[in-house]
Amino acid sequence: MKVSRLGYLSFTSVDLPGWRRFGTGVIGAMDVPGTEGDVRLKIDEHPFRIRVEAGDADRLSGIGWELASRADHDALYERLNGLGLKLRDGDAAGAAKRCVADYFATEDPAGNIIEFYCERTGCGDPFRSPAGVRGFVTGEMGLGHVVVPAAGALEETHDFYRSVLGFGASDDLTIALPIEGVPPMRVLFMHADNPRHHSLALFSKPSPTGIVHLMLELEDVDEVGRCLDRVGAHGLGLMATLGRHCNDNMLSFYVNGPAGVAVEIGCEGLQLDWTRFEPTVSSVADHWGHAYRQLADGP
Template sequence: MRIASLGYLRIDSTDLDAWRTFGAQVLGLAPGRPPRGTGEENLYFRLDELSARIVVQPSDRDGLACAGWELSGPAALAEAVDRLKHHGVELTTGTEAELAERRVQEMVRFSDPFGNVLELFCGATYERTPALTPYGNRFVTGEQGLGHLVVPVADDTAGLAFYRDVLGFRVRDSMRLDGELVGQPAGSTVWLRFLGCNPRHHSLALAPIPAPSGCVHIMLEVDRLDDVGRALERVRRRGAHLSATLGRHMNDDMVSFYVRSPAGFDVEYGWGGLQVDDDTWTARESTAVSAWGHDFAG
């Protein structure tokens, strides 16, 4: 199986107005439009030429609903379906209504061993008009996809086995943690795993920590450092919760800060992320989260 990139995120929300403000006035996302005849109740945000990268849907809960992972086409999706069935994964095929609302040609849905919902899709629509972000910021997407996603896994060993051995993600980096920090027995070790599927250092990370929202954080990357600074100013002006100060990560070199979203998970907003070539890359173990900064205040 060869997943190409993180294609879209669907987010459950009890307060769409909060997301309307946060998405546009804090993150600088471009407004999208609903598909013809469906989805009028949702919020659609664009980062690039795709019709929607982030969809916020009304719900009685706040959190990540699912992550959509893009494949190169129908043949790749069919191969992925065969592989998932071989490993005993239960699949649901997207209905015509779901395909129309997501603006994709084909889609299947399933859950990982911990209940995190994934959708594999191909054939997303793109727009003839550019994504007009409100502050002129440009997001780094293309073959690297939307950004990255960190999901909670109750068992780091089982999580790695599923995402690496079944879904085909490649291990790019790891970091060991004291198990006691996440409720494991004294003296035990748990692992943060950073996994890639394209040149972005990691498109997915597995965190052995609880996250009621179903997501630890997502990352959006812009192509100018100044746009990180401007976004940080908007966080302060809008009174959003700054979860971590400006810093540079050790593993992917990203200069970023973290801000709390209305869904309860954090959004990392960064610049300068590392790109890797799997033919020459050697998986490593980082010994700290950041080279400097990133004071996580909670």
């Protein structure tokens, strides 16, 4: 049993209009109104990939992982239950919000909320970007990737994803910071059961929003450049300038999205055959670029 792909991300926010502006105007996603005023951002044939509901804080509130079949879904439920994890069964209202047939939720050892489903509902409507984006690289590789904090529980959480959920190690990156007294940052990258170099990474430091960044992949460098133009037109700041990562070869930049949620917009990410792959250990994050504006806050 392996998790197939990243299906959706859920957030709470005090600034739904900000998410709507950012989602449509900068990312180029469609705003598909939710039943309770939620912001639902659609970037492909799925009903949406990002859902933001009103809340009293800006936080990542759930990471939706897709399983290949009902049998995998049920087997995972039993496995987690057997390990003594507290599982929350999804109800009909929750499933409707997420556009899944059903789901259950739990927390990883670092406290990140993770949800599992095997069937998305409401798929099939075409994506027509309000900003002229041709399309995002999703499909069998899922929505992109997400990096979450695992401060104080990095190894334990890494082991949980690999031994319990079937993720594979991709890269173990340690970056020394040129700041005296600040320990190195470590990022552990993992792949799900699809060719994307990583669907998930764990970060060694805390993040007040519960997320370090999310990544959406565009079709080519011109699409990335046009998105960079939209960032400028909206007067937004970059968290990291244009650059190319070493481990997944992604050409990307990082923009400060609503409420400090960083979004990486990239292209040309590696797609791998895992039967021929050896996990890497690295100490250099980038071939070039990606100048971080807040080094202590990480990649």
